[in-house]
Amino acid sequence: GIQVEQSPPDLILQEGANSTLRCNFSDSVNNLQWFHQNPWGQLINLFYIPSGTKQNGRLSATTVATERYSLLYISSSQTTDSGVYFCAAGNQFYFGTGTSLTVIP
Amino acid sequence: DVKVTQSSRYLVKRTGEKVFLECVQDMDHENMFWYRQDPGLGLRLIYFSYDVKMKEKGDIPEGYSVSREKKERFSLILESASTNQTSMYLCASSFLAGEPQETQYFGPGTRLLVL
Numbered sequence A: 001g002i003q004v005e006q007s008p009p010d011l012i013l014q015e016g017a018n019s020t021l022r023c024n025f026s027d028s029v030n031n032l033q034w035f036h037q038n039p040w041g042q043l044i045n046l047f048y049i050p051s052g053t054k055q056n057g058r059l060s061a062t063t064v065a066t067e068r069y070s071l072l073y074i075s076s077s078q079t080t081d082s083g084v085y086f087c088a089a090g091n092q093f094y095f096g097t098g099t100s101l102t103v104i105p
Numbered sequence B: 001d002v003k004v005t006q007s008s009r010y011l012v013k014r015t016g017e018k019v020f021l022e023c024v025q026d027m028d029h030e031n032m033f034w035y036r037q038d039p040g041l042g043l044r045l046i047y048f049s050y051d052v053k054m055k056e057k058g059d060i061p062e063g064y065s066v067s068r069e070k071k072e073r074f075s076l077i078l079e080s081a082s083t084n085q086t087s088m089y090l091c092a093s094s095f096l097a098g099e100p101q102e103t104q105y106f107g108p109g110t111r112l113l114v115l
Helices: none
Strands: A004-007 A010-014 A019-025 A032-037 A043-048 A052-056 A059-064 A069-074 A083-089 A099-104 B004-006 B010-013 B019-025 B031-038 B042-049 B064-070 B073-078 B087-094 B110-114
Touching (some): A010 A019, A019 A083, A032 A069, A043 A052, A043 A059, A069 A083, A083 B042, B010 B019, B019 B031, B019 B087, B031 B064, B031 B073, B073 B087
Parallel strands (some): A010 A099, B010 B110
Antiparallel strands (some): A004 A019, A019 A069, A032 A043, A052 A059, A059 A069, A083 A099, B031 B042, B031 B087, B064 B073, B087 B110
């Protein structure tokens, strides 16, 4: 199956800081998603973005399918952004191991 | 709003027991998925189904089986639970809009402890 790698594995930010999370995938894909898992374990879809750029409030994502990577940008981070961010790629939705984000006040 | 529900949030079972985890979605999605999540390993696909009575193995199907008798319901079965199946189990569903599939929606998860 497709290999999905995420970096960094852990990130600690001061509230208000910006960050970039990266997702590399090993093969061409038609599906790419970003999720946020909250402290209670619920996974929430952030973006479905097989290519191009999308924005939703303080979050935006860019996928460069030809170069097999996707980036998630978080601007002006808030404590409620804490949790684990996953990307998933491919028709069977292979997941990376996630980036654990902690935003401190 | 899309709703994916799972039968239990927490479950404690004994080694050797048969365990049923149920997942129901209310959006008429064709695709349904079962994952397990373990620390440091992310989510790993156990089985998925793209239609009633259809199933496909994911990366780690050993020790599990599934059943999809109705479109809205996808069951994960542990035939004889073992301690290494202690994990968080997550169900998801999505439309199959030709290719590629659309975004997934997840249930709240079931934390299973096998003693």
